Amino acid sequence: MRKPLMAGNWKMNTLPAEGAELAKTICEHVKTLSQEEKYKIILGVPFTHIDRVVNAIDLKFVKVSAQDCAMYDSGAYTGEVSAKMIKSINCEYAIIGHSERRQYFGDTDEVIAKNLQVVDMTASILARDNKMPMWVFGLNEKDSIVNTMNGKFCGTKVTV
Numbered sequence: 001m002r003k004p005l006m007a008g009n010w011k012m013n014t015l016p017a018e019g020a021e022l023a024k025t026i027c028e029h030v031k032t033l034s035q036e037e038k039y040k041i042i043l044g045v046p047f048t049h050i051d052r053v054v055n056a057i058d059l060k061f062v063k064v065s066a067q068d069c070a071m072y073d074s075g076a077y078t079g080e081v082s083a084k085m086i087k088s089i090n091c092e093y094a095i096i097g098h099s100e101r102r103q104y105f106g107d108t109d110e111v112i113a114k115n116l117q118v119v120d121m122t123a124s125i126l127a128r129d130n131k132m133p134m135w136v137f138g139l140n141e142k143d144s145i146v147n148t149m150n151g152k153f154c155g156t157k158v159t160v
Helices: 016-032 047-056 083-088 099-105 109-128
Strands: 005-009 040-044 062-066 093-095 134-139 156-158
Touching: 016 040, 016 047, 016 062, 040 093, 047 062
Parallel strands: 005 040, 040 062, 062 093, 093 134
Antiparallel strands: 134 156
16 A cells, blocks of 8 residues: 655755754654554755755655756756756655746746656666666645646656
């Protein structure tokens, strides 16, 4: 049976040490739940927190998500973070197409489609290397998880 998904986006809150402590507290609580009470928990943390959070928790109980992913695989794009970079620090999720990215940074359907193409290509390469596929989530204006390409429910598992 599939577990219900519960994801939380921390936005631009907490410093890395605070984030790691919060994640550890959440993970310890999740460990105490019975099987019937367990959800798939994903924490969308600022990029600066990912490495510390991943190392502070047990990834069997809580997963970590990047809050965005560049539409480029590499290059001279100051401040951008590629899917390959995200995967290299044991982060298997990314939020793509969030309403705030659309509202404040002008992300369009075309930008989001390009993001997904790059993530798909990166996931294909990583899958060939026997690494975990990346999952992509986008949030609509009502903050429900949707597949950003077709507006339907949930995460898109990007694999070969």
